[in-house]
Amino acid sequence: MRSRSIYKVLPLVGPLLLYLIWSTAVSAKWVSATLLPSPQITLSYTAHVFFTGAIWADLWSTVQRTLYAFGWASVVGVPLGVILGSSPPVYKSLEFLIDFFRSTPSSALIPLFMLIFGITDLNKIAIAAFAAVLVIVFNSAYGVMNAKKTRVMAAKTMGISQFHIFKDILLMESLPQTFIGLRTGISLALVIVIVAEMFIGSESGLGHRIIDAQQVFNIKDMYSSILITGALGYVMNLIFMLVESRVIHWGGKV
Amino acid sequence: MMDSSAVPDLASSIKPKRNHVCIDNLSKSFNGDTLYQNFSLNIPKGHIISIFGPNGCGKSTLINMISGLMDFDAGQVLFDGKTLAQTKIGYVFQNYRDALFPWMNAWDNIAYPLKRMGMGQQKVKERVNSLIELFDIKFNLKLYPYELSGGQQQTISIMRALAPEPEVLFLDEPFSALDFEMTLFIRDKLQEANLKTEVTMLIVSHDLEDAVFLADQILLLTRRPTRIAALLDFDLKRPRKAESVSDPQFIAIKAKALEIFQKEMKA
Numbered sequence: 001m002r003s004r005s006i007y008k009v010l011p012l013v014g015p016l017l018l019y020l021i022w023s024t025a026v027s028a029k030w031v032s033a034t035l036l037p038s039p040q041i042t043l044s045y046t047a048h049v050f051f052t053g054a055i056w057a058d059l060w061s062t063v064q065r066t067l068y069a070f071g072w073a074s075v076v077g078v079p080l081g082v083i084l085g086s087s088p089p090v091y092k093s094l095e096f097l098i099d100f101f102r103s104t105p106s107s108a109l110i111p112l113f114m115l116i117f118g119i120t121d122l123n124k125i126a127i128a129a130f131a132a133v134l135v136i137v138f139n140s141a142y143g144v145m146n147a148k149k150t151r152v153m154a155a156k157t158m159g160i161s162q163f164h165i166f167k168d169i170l171l172m173e174s175l176p177q178t179f180i181g182l183r184t185g186i187s188l189a190l191v192i193v194i195v196a197e198m199f200i201g202s203e204s205g206l207g208h209r210i211i212d213a214q215q216v217f218n219i220k221d222m223y224s225s226i227l228i229t230g231a232l233g234y235v236m237n238l239i240f241m242l243v244e245s246r247v248i249h250w251g252g253k254v
Numbered sequence: 255m256m257d258s259s260a261v262p263d264l265a266s267s268i269k270p271k272r273n274h275v276c277i278d279n280l281s282k283s284f285n286g287d288t289l290y291q292n293f294s295l296n297i298p299k300g301h302i303i304s305i306f307g308p309n310g311c312g313k314s315t316l317i318n319m320i321s322g323l324m325d326f327d328a329g330q331v332l333f334d335g336k337t338l339a340q341t342k343i344g345y346v347f348q349n350y351r352d353a354l355f356p357w358m359n360a361w362d363n364i365a366y367p368l369k370r371m372g373m374g375q376q377k378v379k380e381r382v383n384s385l386i387e388l389f390d391i392k393f394n395l396k397l398y399p400y401e402l403s404g405g406q407q408q409t410i411s412i413m414r415a416l417a418p419e420p421e422v423l424f425l426d427e428p429f430s431a432l433d434f435e436m437t438l439f440i441r442d443k444l445q446e447a448n449l450k451t452e453v454t455m456l457i458v459s460h461d462l463e464d465a466v467f468l469a470d471q472i473l474l475l476t477r478r479p480t481r482i483a484a485l486l487d488f489d490l491k492r493p494r495k496a497e498s499v500s501d502p503q504f505i506a507i508k509a510k511a512l513e514i515f516q517k518e519m520k521a
Contacts (some may be wrong), residue, residue: 150352154411157345158367158418168370170325214280250356253400 036134037220046224055228061204062193062232065121069189070182071127077133077185078178081140086170091141098138106131106188107195114200124196124205131192132185139181143174183240190233206232274299274454275320275422280329282312282319288479289315293329295482296475300452302444304465306511307475307483308519313458316480320456321345333421341422342417344453348427350407354399354414360406361395364414371418383418385413388450389443405436412440416447423447425457429464438496442468445493462515463499466508474511476518484514 008111025031028037037045049055083090110127117123147170175219195206206229213222244251275297282290288314297303305313318324320331322338323345333341347353354363364385368378386395389409399407408428415423429437445468448455458467465472466488474483478519490503498504 118355148352150347150349151355154345154353155321155345157321157343157415157424158370159342160367160370164370169355172355175357248357250398250400254351254356 001003017186027046034219037223041220042223042227045220046227049221049228055209057227058204058206058209058225059228059232062190062197062206062229065124065193065197065205066128066186066190066236069125069193070132070186072125072129073136073185073189074182075133076129077136077181078140080133081137081142081178081181082144082171082174082245084137085141085174086166088145090140091145098134100140102134102138106192110196119201123192123200124202127196128189128192132189135188136178136181136185139184140174140178143177143181145174146177176248179240179244179248179251181239183244186236187233190236194229257286262510268407273297273298274301275456276330276332277320278330278332280319281333282315282324282326290319291479293480293482295485297454297471299334300448300454301470302448302455302457302468303471303473304469305458305461305473305475306462306465306515307454307480308477308515309460311475311477311480313460313475314426316475317426317456321422321424342418342420344418344420344423346408346412346415346425346428349431350404350411350431351399352408353411356399357400359396360402360410363399363410364395364417365417367414367418369396381417382413385417386445386450391414403436405432405439408432408436408440409443412444412447416451420453422454422456425455427458427460427479430460437464441491444468449492451517462508462511466504466511467494468495469501472507472511474514474518477521483518484511486511486514 022036022039026033026036084094094235097119106127109130113123113130114128117126151169151173152165157168160168193205194207194210196202197205198211206225210222210229213219213225273296275295277293277295277297280293281288305316307313315324319326321343331338345428355366358366361382364382367376368381373381378502389412391409391413393402393406395410399410402410408431412425412428428444429440432440440462444455447453448468455468457468458466469488472484472486472488474486475481476483486507488503488507490498490501490507
Protein backbone atom coordinates (compact mmCIF):
# COMPACT_ATOMS: atom_id res chain seq x y z
CA MET A 1 0.00 0.00 0.00
CA ARG A 2 2.67 2.45 1.09
CA SER A 3 5.13 1.55 -1.61
CA ARG A 4 2.42 1.92 -4.22
CA SER A 5 1.58 5.49 -3.20
CA ILE A 6 5.28 6.27 -3.21
CA TYR A 7 5.50 4.96 -6.76
CA LYS A 8 2.72 7.32 -7.78
CA VAL A 9 4.62 10.43 -6.76
CA LEU A 10 8.02 9.28 -8.08
CA PRO A 11 7.46 10.76 -11.57
CA LEU A 12 7.23 14.22 -9.92
CA VAL A 13 10.72 13.96 -8.46
CA GLY A 14 12.52 14.77 -11.73
CA PRO A 15 10.57 17.95 -12.58
CA LEU A 16 10.81 19.17 -8.97
CA LEU A 17 14.55 18.57 -8.97
CA LEU A 18 14.91 20.54 -12.22
CA TYR A 19 12.85 23.38 -10.76
CA LEU A 20 15.04 23.47 -7.66
CA ILE A 21 18.33 23.43 -9.57
CA TRP A 22 17.03 26.05 -11.99
CA SER A 23 15.83 28.43 -9.30
CA THR A 24 18.99 27.87 -7.22
CA ALA A 25 21.14 28.55 -10.25
CA VAL A 26 19.38 31.88 -10.76
CA SER A 27 19.13 32.97 -7.12
CA ALA A 28 22.73 31.96 -6.34
CA LYS A 29 23.80 33.91 -9.42
CA TRP A 30 25.56 30.90 -11.02
CA VAL A 31 24.01 32.10 -14.24
CA SER A 32 23.34 35.71 -15.17
CA ALA A 33 19.66 36.57 -14.86
CA THR A 34 19.80 38.20 -18.28
CA LEU A 35 20.58 34.80 -19.82
CA LEU A 36 18.27 32.73 -17.65
CA PRO A 37 15.17 34.12 -15.97
CA SER A 38 13.97 32.32 -12.85
CA PRO A 39 11.52 29.43 -13.29
CA GLN A 40 8.78 31.42 -11.51
CA ILE A 41 9.10 34.25 -14.02
CA THR A 42 9.28 31.88 -16.98
CA LEU A 43 6.27 29.85 -15.88
CA SER A 44 4.11 32.85 -15.06
CA TYR A 45 5.06 34.36 -18.42
CA THR A 46 4.05 31.08 -20.08
CA ALA A 47 0.68 31.19 -18.32
CA HIS A 48 0.38 34.82 -19.40
CA VAL A 49 0.88 34.07 -23.15
CA PHE A 50 -1.75 31.37 -22.90
CA PHE A 51 -4.30 33.57 -21.13
CA THR A 52 -3.78 36.59 -23.36
CA GLY A 53 -3.91 34.30 -26.37
CA ALA A 54 -0.56 35.58 -27.63
CA ILE A 55 0.75 32.05 -28.18
CA TRP A 56 -2.23 30.48 -29.91
CA ALA A 57 -1.51 31.59 -33.47
CA ASP A 58 2.06 30.31 -33.38
CA LEU A 59 1.19 27.12 -31.54
CA TRP A 60 -1.61 26.41 -33.99
CA SER A 61 0.52 26.92 -37.11
CA THR A 62 3.18 24.59 -35.79
CA VAL A 63 0.60 21.96 -34.89
CA GLN A 64 -1.06 22.36 -38.27
CA ARG A 65 2.19 22.02 -40.24
CA THR A 66 3.26 19.01 -38.20
CA LEU A 67 -0.09 17.29 -38.67
CA TYR A 68 -0.14 18.01 -42.40
CA ALA A 69 3.37 16.65 -42.79
CA PHE A 70 2.59 13.63 -40.65
CA GLY A 71 -0.68 13.02 -42.48
CA TRP A 72 0.96 12.99 -45.88
CA ALA A 73 3.82 10.85 -44.61
CA SER A 74 1.42 8.25 -43.20
CA VAL A 75 -0.86 8.15 -46.22
CA VAL A 76 2.14 7.53 -48.47
CA GLY A 77 4.41 5.69 -46.05
CA VAL A 78 2.24 2.95 -44.57
CA PRO A 79 0.90 1.47 -47.84
CA LEU A 80 4.31 1.82 -49.48
CA GLY A 81 6.00 0.11 -46.54
CA VAL A 82 3.49 -2.73 -46.52
CA ILE A 83 3.93 -3.26 -50.27
CA LEU A 84 7.72 -3.23 -49.96
CA GLY A 85 7.62 -5.56 -46.99
CA SER A 86 5.45 -8.12 -48.71
CA SER A 87 7.81 -8.30 -51.66
CA PRO A 88 11.33 -9.12 -50.48
CA PRO A 89 12.95 -8.61 -53.93
CA VAL A 90 11.51 -5.08 -54.20
CA TYR A 91 12.57 -4.29 -50.65
CA LYS A 92 16.08 -5.62 -51.24
CA SER A 93 16.41 -3.43 -54.32
CA LEU A 94 15.38 -0.30 -52.45
CA GLU A 95 16.87 -1.11 -49.06
CA PHE A 96 20.04 0.92 -49.62
CA LEU A 97 18.16 4.03 -50.75
CA ILE A 98 15.80 3.90 -47.77
CA ASP A 99 18.64 3.33 -45.33
CA PHE A 100 20.75 6.05 -46.91
CA PHE A 101 18.12 8.75 -46.79
CA ARG A 102 16.94 7.59 -43.40
CA SER A 103 20.48 8.12 -42.13
CA THR A 104 20.81 11.52 -43.81
CA PRO A 105 19.75 14.29 -41.41
CA SER A 106 16.70 15.74 -43.17
CA SER A 107 17.78 19.23 -42.14
CA ALA A 108 20.68 18.81 -44.61
CA LEU A 109 18.08 18.73 -47.38
CA ILE A 110 16.37 22.00 -46.39
CA PRO A 111 18.31 24.10 -48.96
CA LEU A 112 17.45 21.58 -51.67
CA PHE A 113 13.77 21.75 -50.77
CA MET A 114 13.98 25.55 -50.81
CA LEU A 115 15.17 25.33 -54.42
CA ILE A 116 12.24 23.14 -55.33
CA PHE A 117 9.40 24.64 -53.31
CA GLY A 118 10.64 28.16 -52.60
CA ILE A 119 10.18 29.83 -49.24
CA THR A 120 6.63 28.67 -48.70
CA ASP A 121 4.54 26.85 -46.16
CA LEU A 122 4.48 23.92 -48.55
CA ASN A 123 8.23 23.70 -48.29
CA LYS A 124 8.15 23.27 -44.51
CA ILE A 125 5.46 20.64 -44.77
CA ALA A 126 7.25 18.82 -47.59
CA ILE A 127 10.59 18.55 -45.84
CA ALA A 128 8.99 17.40 -42.59
CA ALA A 129 6.88 14.87 -44.47
CA PHE A 130 9.99 13.61 -46.23
CA ALA A 131 11.76 13.09 -42.93
CA ALA A 132 8.77 11.24 -41.48
CA VAL A 133 7.90 9.13 -44.50
CA LEU A 134 11.21 7.27 -44.57
CA VAL A 135 11.01 6.08 -41.00
CA ILE A 136 7.36 5.13 -41.52
CA VAL A 137 8.12 3.16 -44.69
CA PHE A 138 10.99 1.38 -43.04
CA ASN A 139 9.00 0.35 -39.97
CA SER A 140 5.91 -0.79 -41.87
CA ALA A 141 8.02 -2.85 -44.24
CA TYR A 142 9.91 -4.34 -41.34
CA GLY A 143 6.67 -5.20 -39.56
CA VAL A 144 5.35 -7.10 -42.57
CA MET A 145 8.63 -8.90 -43.19
CA ASN A 146 8.78 -10.09 -39.61
CA ALA A 147 5.21 -11.34 -39.49
CA LYS A 148 4.97 -14.70 -37.73
CA LYS A 149 5.15 -17.30 -40.49
CA THR A 150 2.98 -19.70 -38.49
CA ARG A 151 -0.05 -17.40 -38.74
CA VAL A 152 0.32 -17.12 -42.49
CA MET A 153 0.67 -20.91 -42.71
CA ALA A 154 -2.41 -21.36 -40.52
CA ALA A 155 -4.39 -19.12 -42.87
CA LYS A 156 -3.08 -21.05 -45.88
CA THR A 157 -4.30 -24.36 -44.49
CA MET A 158 -7.73 -22.76 -44.05
CA GLY A 159 -7.75 -22.02 -47.76
CA ILE A 160 -7.73 -18.22 -47.24
CA SER A 161 -7.08 -16.26 -50.42
CA GLN A 162 -3.80 -14.42 -50.97
CA PHE A 163 -5.59 -11.07 -50.75
CA HIS A 164 -7.20 -11.89 -47.41
CA ILE A 165 -3.96 -13.30 -46.01
CA PHE A 166 -2.47 -9.92 -46.82
CA LYS A 167 -5.36 -7.91 -45.41
CA ASP A 168 -6.31 -10.01 -42.39
CA ILE A 169 -2.93 -11.35 -41.32
CA LEU A 170 0.08 -9.50 -42.70
CA LEU A 171 -1.41 -6.04 -42.23
CA MET A 172 -2.47 -6.80 -38.65
CA GLU A 173 0.89 -8.39 -37.90
CA SER A 174 2.69 -5.28 -39.08
CA LEU A 175 0.60 -2.88 -36.94
CA PRO A 176 2.74 -2.83 -33.78
CA GLN A 177 5.85 -2.02 -35.80
CA THR A 178 3.92 0.42 -37.98
CA PHE A 179 2.87 2.33 -34.88
CA ILE A 180 6.48 2.61 -33.77
CA GLY A 181 7.19 4.14 -37.19
CA LEU A 182 4.25 6.53 -36.91
CA ARG A 183 5.24 7.65 -33.44
CA THR A 184 8.84 8.25 -34.47
CA GLY A 185 7.55 9.90 -37.64
CA ILE A 186 5.42 12.49 -35.89
CA SER A 187 8.30 13.40 -33.54
CA LEU A 188 10.63 13.81 -36.50
CA ALA A 189 8.06 15.90 -38.33
CA LEU A 190 7.82 18.26 -35.35
CA VAL A 191 11.62 18.57 -35.16
CA ILE A 192 11.88 19.49 -38.84
CA VAL A 193 8.91 21.87 -38.72
CA ILE A 194 10.51 23.79 -35.83
CA VAL A 195 13.86 23.99 -37.65
CA ALA A 196 12.16 25.05 -40.87
CA GLU A 197 10.17 27.73 -39.07
CA MET A 198 13.42 29.14 -37.71
CA PHE A 199 15.34 29.30 -40.93
CA ILE A 200 12.96 29.31 -43.87
CA GLY A 201 11.57 32.84 -43.70
CA SER A 202 8.54 32.19 -41.58
CA GLU A 203 5.90 34.55 -40.27
CA SER A 204 4.44 32.17 -37.71
CA GLY A 205 5.08 29.03 -35.70
CA LEU A 206 6.88 28.18 -32.48
CA GLY A 207 10.24 27.90 -34.23
CA HIS A 208 9.76 31.39 -35.65
CA ARG A 209 8.76 32.67 -32.23
CA ILE A 210 11.82 31.17 -30.52
CA ILE A 211 14.34 32.63 -32.96
CA ASP A 212 12.52 35.97 -33.03
CA ALA A 213 12.59 36.21 -29.25
CA GLN A 214 16.28 35.41 -29.27
CA GLN A 215 17.03 38.06 -31.93
CA VAL A 216 15.35 40.84 -29.95
CA PHE A 217 16.63 39.41 -26.68
CA ASN A 218 13.14 38.78 -25.31
CA ILE A 219 14.64 36.09 -23.11
CA LYS A 220 11.44 35.26 -21.15
CA ASP A 221 9.56 34.63 -24.35
CA MET A 222 12.33 32.45 -25.74
CA TYR A 223 12.36 30.16 -22.70
CA SER A 224 8.60 29.93 -22.48
CA SER A 225 8.35 29.13 -26.20
CA ILE A 226 10.95 26.40 -25.77
CA LEU A 227 8.95 24.96 -22.88
CA ILE A 228 5.75 25.06 -24.93
CA THR A 229 7.47 23.34 -27.86
CA GLY A 230 8.69 20.63 -25.52
CA ALA A 231 5.23 20.21 -24.04
CA LEU A 232 3.76 19.94 -27.55
CA GLY A 233 6.14 17.12 -28.44
CA TYR A 234 5.41 15.40 -25.16
CA VAL A 235 1.63 15.63 -25.56
CA MET A 236 1.74 14.35 -29.15
CA ASN A 237 3.76 11.36 -28.01
CA LEU A 238 1.38 10.77 -25.11
CA ILE A 239 -1.69 10.84 -27.35
CA PHE A 240 0.01 8.39 -29.66
CA MET A 241 0.86 5.99 -26.87
CA LEU A 242 -2.75 6.07 -25.68
CA VAL A 243 -4.10 5.35 -29.15
CA GLU A 244 -1.47 2.67 -29.61
CA SER A 245 -2.32 0.79 -26.43
CA ARG A 246 -5.99 0.87 -27.43
CA VAL A 247 -5.53 -0.28 -31.03
CA ILE A 248 -2.71 -2.77 -30.48
CA HIS A 249 -3.96 -4.33 -27.30
CA TRP A 250 -1.93 -7.48 -27.96
CA GLY A 251 1.39 -5.65 -28.34
CA GLY A 252 4.14 -7.18 -26.24
CA LYS A 253 1.85 -9.91 -24.94
CA VAL A 254 2.45 -12.52 -27.61
CA MET B 255 -21.34 -41.52 -20.46
CA MET B 256 -22.27 -44.47 -22.70
CA ASP B 257 -25.52 -45.23 -20.91
CA SER B 258 -28.18 -45.40 -23.60
CA SER B 259 -26.76 -47.69 -26.25
CA ALA B 260 -23.72 -49.44 -27.51
CA VAL B 261 -24.08 -47.98 -30.96
CA PRO B 262 -21.35 -45.34 -30.86
CA ASP B 263 -19.07 -47.94 -29.35
CA LEU B 264 -19.80 -50.33 -32.16
CA ALA B 265 -19.40 -47.68 -34.80
CA SER B 266 -16.05 -46.76 -33.43
CA SER B 267 -14.64 -50.24 -33.29
CA ILE B 268 -15.69 -51.01 -36.84
CA LYS B 269 -14.23 -48.12 -38.75
CA PRO B 270 -14.75 -48.05 -42.51
CA LYS B 271 -11.76 -49.26 -44.45
CA ARG B 272 -12.18 -47.05 -47.50
CA ASN B 273 -8.94 -45.31 -48.37
CA HIS B 274 -9.04 -41.58 -47.91
CA VAL B 275 -5.59 -40.07 -48.12
CA CYS B 276 -3.46 -41.66 -50.84
CA ILE B 277 0.20 -40.77 -50.80
CA ASP B 278 1.83 -42.01 -53.95
CA ASN B 279 5.59 -42.15 -54.57
CA LEU B 280 6.40 -38.97 -52.69
CA SER B 281 10.01 -37.77 -53.01
CA LYS B 282 11.73 -34.92 -51.29
CA SER B 283 15.33 -33.91 -50.85
CA PHE B 284 16.99 -30.96 -49.13
CA ASN B 285 20.16 -29.68 -50.83
CA GLY B 286 20.82 -33.03 -52.48
CA ASP B 287 20.21 -34.90 -49.23
CA THR B 288 17.37 -37.36 -49.80
CA LEU B 289 14.69 -37.29 -47.13
CA TYR B 290 11.90 -39.22 -48.84
CA GLN B 291 12.22 -41.46 -51.89
CA ASN B 292 9.10 -42.96 -53.45
CA PHE B 293 7.19 -42.86 -50.19
CA SER B 294 3.70 -44.35 -50.48
CA LEU B 295 0.97 -44.74 -47.89
CA ASN B 296 -2.79 -45.11 -47.84
CA ILE B 297 -4.79 -43.80 -44.92
CA PRO B 298 -8.35 -45.08 -44.43
CA LYS B 299 -11.22 -42.65 -43.96
CA GLY B 300 -11.80 -41.57 -40.39
CA HIS B 301 -8.65 -43.17 -39.07
CA ILE B 302 -6.26 -41.57 -36.63
CA ILE B 303 -2.67 -42.11 -37.70
CA SER B 304 0.12 -41.29 -35.28
CA ILE B 305 3.49 -40.63 -36.80
CA PHE B 306 6.46 -41.56 -34.68
CA GLY B 307 10.14 -41.83 -35.47
CA PRO B 308 13.69 -40.78 -34.67
CA ASN B 309 14.66 -37.14 -34.48
CA GLY B 310 15.17 -35.50 -37.86
CA CYS B 311 13.48 -38.26 -39.84
CA GLY B 312 11.01 -35.73 -41.19
CA LYS B 313 7.77 -36.42 -39.32
CA SER B 314 6.66 -32.81 -39.59
CA THR B 315 7.96 -32.59 -43.14
CA LEU B 316 5.69 -35.49 -44.06
CA ILE B 317 2.49 -33.85 -42.81
CA ASN B 318 3.60 -30.48 -44.16
CA MET B 319 3.97 -31.99 -47.62
CA ILE B 320 0.59 -33.70 -47.41
CA SER B 321 -1.08 -30.53 -46.15
CA GLY B 322 0.53 -28.36 -48.81
CA LEU B 323 2.66 -26.25 -46.48
CA MET B 324 5.77 -27.63 -48.12
CA ASP B 325 6.48 -28.52 -51.75
CA PHE B 326 7.67 -31.96 -52.74
CA ASP B 327 9.90 -32.94 -55.66
CA ALA B 328 7.87 -35.79 -57.10
CA GLY B 329 4.81 -37.87 -56.40
CA GLN B 330 1.18 -37.18 -55.70
CA VAL B 331 -1.20 -36.82 -52.78
CA LEU B 332 -4.91 -37.30 -53.31
CA PHE B 333 -7.85 -37.10 -50.92
CA ASP B 334 -10.67 -39.36 -52.05
CA GLY B 335 -9.28 -38.84 -55.53
CA LYS B 336 -9.38 -35.04 -55.15
CA THR B 337 -6.44 -32.68 -55.08
CA LEU B 338 -5.53 -30.67 -52.01
CA ALA B 339 -7.08 -27.52 -53.51
CA GLN B 340 -10.43 -29.32 -53.71
CA THR B 341 -10.19 -30.60 -50.13
CA LYS B 342 -10.96 -28.93 -46.83
CA ILE B 343 -8.22 -29.52 -44.30
CA GLY B 344 -7.38 -28.33 -40.81
CA TYR B 345 -3.98 -27.91 -39.24
CA VAL B 346 -3.05 -27.61 -35.57
CA PHE B 347 0.39 -26.23 -34.85
CA GLN B 348 2.67 -27.10 -31.97
CA ASN B 349 3.09 -23.44 -31.14
CA TYR B 350 -0.45 -22.22 -30.52
CA ARG B 351 0.86 -18.82 -29.43
CA ASP B 352 2.16 -18.13 -32.92
CA ALA B 353 -0.77 -19.75 -34.68
CA LEU B 354 -3.73 -17.94 -33.12
CA PHE B 355 -4.54 -14.37 -34.17
CA PRO B 356 -3.92 -12.20 -31.10
CA TRP B 357 -5.93 -9.26 -32.49
CA MET B 358 -9.10 -11.38 -32.45
CA ASN B 359 -10.76 -12.78 -29.35
CA ALA B 360 -11.07 -16.55 -28.97
CA TRP B 361 -14.57 -16.66 -30.46
CA ASP B 362 -13.54 -14.69 -33.54
CA ASN B 363 -10.49 -16.89 -33.98
CA ILE B 364 -12.73 -19.95 -34.23
CA ALA B 365 -15.18 -18.15 -36.51
CA TYR B 366 -12.55 -16.65 -38.81
CA PRO B 367 -12.22 -19.50 -41.36
CA LEU B 368 -16.03 -19.79 -41.47
CA LYS B 369 -16.51 -16.08 -42.18
CA ARG B 370 -13.88 -16.19 -44.89
CA MET B 371 -15.64 -19.18 -46.47
CA GLY B 372 -18.58 -16.86 -46.95
CA MET B 373 -20.78 -18.51 -44.35
CA GLY B 374 -23.72 -16.42 -43.10
CA GLN B 375 -23.63 -14.88 -39.64
CA GLN B 376 -26.33 -17.15 -38.22
CA LYS B 377 -24.67 -20.29 -39.57
CA VAL B 378 -21.31 -19.21 -38.16
CA LYS B 379 -22.90 -18.77 -34.75
CA GLU B 380 -24.49 -22.21 -34.89
CA ARG B 381 -21.27 -23.87 -35.97
CA VAL B 382 -19.19 -22.20 -33.26
CA ASN B 383 -21.83 -23.08 -30.67
CA SER B 384 -21.76 -26.72 -31.67
CA LEU B 385 -17.98 -26.72 -31.24
CA ILE B 386 -18.36 -25.06 -27.84
CA GLU B 387 -20.70 -27.87 -26.88
CA LEU B 388 -18.44 -30.59 -28.29
CA PHE B 389 -15.42 -29.21 -26.42
CA ASP B 390 -17.45 -28.45 -23.32
CA ILE B 391 -15.99 -24.93 -23.12
CA LYS B 392 -16.53 -23.23 -19.77
CA PHE B 393 -14.18 -20.24 -20.09
CA ASN B 394 -15.03 -16.87 -21.59
CA LEU B 395 -14.51 -16.87 -25.36
CA LYS B 396 -14.61 -13.08 -25.45
CA LEU B 397 -11.10 -13.15 -24.02
CA TYR B 398 -8.09 -12.68 -26.25
CA PRO B 399 -5.65 -15.56 -26.77
CA TYR B 400 -2.98 -13.93 -24.61
CA GLU B 401 -5.46 -13.86 -21.72
CA LEU B 402 -5.92 -17.64 -21.86
CA SER B 403 -3.79 -20.49 -20.51
CA GLY B 404 -1.69 -22.56 -22.87
CA GLY B 405 -4.12 -25.46 -22.81
CA GLN B 406 -7.06 -23.16 -23.48
CA GLN B 407 -5.20 -21.60 -26.40
CA GLN B 408 -4.46 -24.99 -27.93
CA THR B 409 -8.11 -25.95 -27.45
CA ILE B 410 -9.11 -22.82 -29.37
CA SER B 411 -6.71 -23.59 -32.20
CA ILE B 412 -8.09 -27.14 -32.46
CA MET B 413 -11.64 -25.74 -32.53
CA ARG B 414 -10.60 -23.28 -35.22
CA ALA B 415 -9.05 -26.07 -37.29
CA LEU B 416 -12.20 -28.20 -36.91
CA ALA B 417 -14.64 -25.34 -37.56
CA PRO B 418 -14.88 -25.68 -41.36
CA GLU B 419 -15.57 -29.43 -40.88
CA PRO B 420 -12.35 -30.53 -42.57
CA GLU B 421 -11.95 -33.98 -44.12
CA VAL B 422 -8.45 -34.30 -42.72
CA LEU B 423 -6.99 -32.78 -39.58
CA PHE B 424 -3.21 -32.45 -39.27
CA LEU B 425 -1.70 -32.05 -35.82
CA ASP B 426 1.97 -31.26 -35.42
CA GLU B 427 3.01 -32.20 -31.87
CA PRO B 428 -0.16 -30.70 -30.41
CA PHE B 429 0.65 -31.75 -26.84
CA SER B 430 4.32 -30.92 -26.58
CA ALA B 431 3.79 -27.50 -25.00
CA LEU B 432 1.01 -28.61 -22.66
CA ASP B 433 0.97 -29.88 -19.10
CA PHE B 434 -0.27 -33.40 -18.38
CA GLU B 435 -3.76 -32.38 -17.29
CA MET B 436 -4.34 -30.44 -20.49
CA THR B 437 -2.88 -33.27 -22.57
CA LEU B 438 -5.46 -35.66 -21.10
CA PHE B 439 -8.27 -33.21 -21.81
CA ILE B 440 -7.27 -32.51 -25.40
CA ARG B 441 -6.61 -36.19 -26.17
CA ASP B 442 -10.13 -36.85 -24.97
CA LYS B 443 -11.65 -34.12 -27.08
CA LEU B 444 -9.77 -35.12 -30.21
CA GLN B 445 -11.04 -38.66 -29.81
CA GLU B 446 -14.59 -37.38 -29.39
CA ALA B 447 -14.31 -35.16 -32.43
CA ASN B 448 -13.00 -38.08 -34.45
CA LEU B 449 -15.84 -40.36 -33.34
CA LYS B 450 -18.48 -37.72 -34.04
CA THR B 451 -17.27 -36.37 -37.35
CA GLU B 452 -15.17 -39.16 -38.87
CA VAL B 453 -12.45 -36.67 -39.62
CA THR B 454 -9.23 -38.41 -40.64
CA MET B 455 -6.37 -37.34 -38.39
CA LEU B 456 -2.62 -37.34 -38.83
CA ILE B 457 -0.78 -36.65 -35.61
CA VAL B 458 2.94 -36.12 -35.30
CA SER B 459 4.19 -36.99 -31.84
CA HIS B 460 7.48 -37.35 -30.06
CA ASP B 461 5.84 -39.02 -27.07
CA LEU B 462 5.18 -42.71 -27.59
CA GLU B 463 2.29 -42.86 -25.15
CA ASP B 464 0.53 -39.91 -26.81
CA ALA B 465 1.20 -41.47 -30.18
CA VAL B 466 -0.31 -44.80 -29.21
CA PHE B 467 -3.24 -43.47 -27.20
CA LEU B 468 -5.23 -41.92 -30.01
CA ALA B 469 -4.06 -44.07 -32.87
CA ASP B 470 -5.90 -46.54 -35.05
CA GLN B 471 -2.56 -47.01 -36.73
CA ILE B 472 0.92 -46.10 -35.58
CA LEU B 473 3.26 -45.17 -38.39
CA LEU B 474 6.84 -45.81 -37.35
CA LEU B 475 9.47 -44.17 -39.50
CA THR B 476 13.17 -45.00 -40.06
CA ARG B 477 16.17 -42.70 -40.07
CA ARG B 478 16.94 -40.81 -43.29
CA PRO B 479 16.29 -41.57 -46.06
CA THR B 480 12.95 -42.10 -44.40
CA ARG B 481 10.95 -45.24 -45.03
CA ILE B 482 8.13 -46.94 -43.19
CA ALA B 483 9.62 -49.10 -40.45
CA ALA B 484 6.22 -50.47 -39.49
CA LEU B 485 2.56 -49.62 -39.64
CA LEU B 486 0.98 -51.05 -36.50
CA ASP B 487 -2.76 -51.51 -36.18
CA PHE B 488 -4.16 -50.70 -32.78
CA ASP B 489 -7.83 -51.52 -32.31
CA LEU B 490 -8.32 -51.09 -28.56
CA LYS B 491 -11.97 -50.16 -28.26
CA ARG B 492 -13.09 -46.57 -28.00
CA PRO B 493 -13.64 -44.33 -26.30
CA ARG B 494 -10.28 -44.87 -24.66
CA LYS B 495 -9.89 -43.42 -21.20
CA ALA B 496 -6.90 -42.25 -19.23
CA GLU B 497 -6.83 -45.71 -17.63
CA SER B 498 -6.51 -47.35 -21.04
CA VAL B 499 -2.77 -46.83 -20.85
CA SER B 500 -2.57 -49.71 -18.39
CA ASP B 501 -4.66 -52.03 -20.55
CA PRO B 502 -2.59 -55.12 -21.54
CA GLN B 503 -3.33 -54.46 -25.20
CA PHE B 504 -2.03 -50.90 -24.82
CA ILE B 505 1.10 -52.03 -23.03
CA ALA B 506 1.75 -54.70 -25.64
CA ILE B 507 1.49 -52.34 -28.62
CA LYS B 508 3.60 -49.72 -26.88
CA ALA B 509 6.30 -52.31 -26.19
CA LYS B 510 6.22 -53.47 -29.78
CA ALA B 511 6.49 -49.92 -31.10
CA LEU B 512 9.37 -49.24 -28.73
CA GLU B 513 11.16 -52.37 -29.88
CA ILE B 514 10.88 -51.37 -33.54
CA PHE B 515 11.94 -47.83 -32.70
CA GLN B 516 15.02 -49.02 -30.85
CA LYS B 517 15.96 -51.35 -33.68
CA GLU B 518 15.74 -48.37 -36.03
CA MET B 519 17.91 -46.27 -33.75
CA LYS B 520 20.65 -48.91 -33.88
CA ALA B 521 20.38 -49.41 -37.63
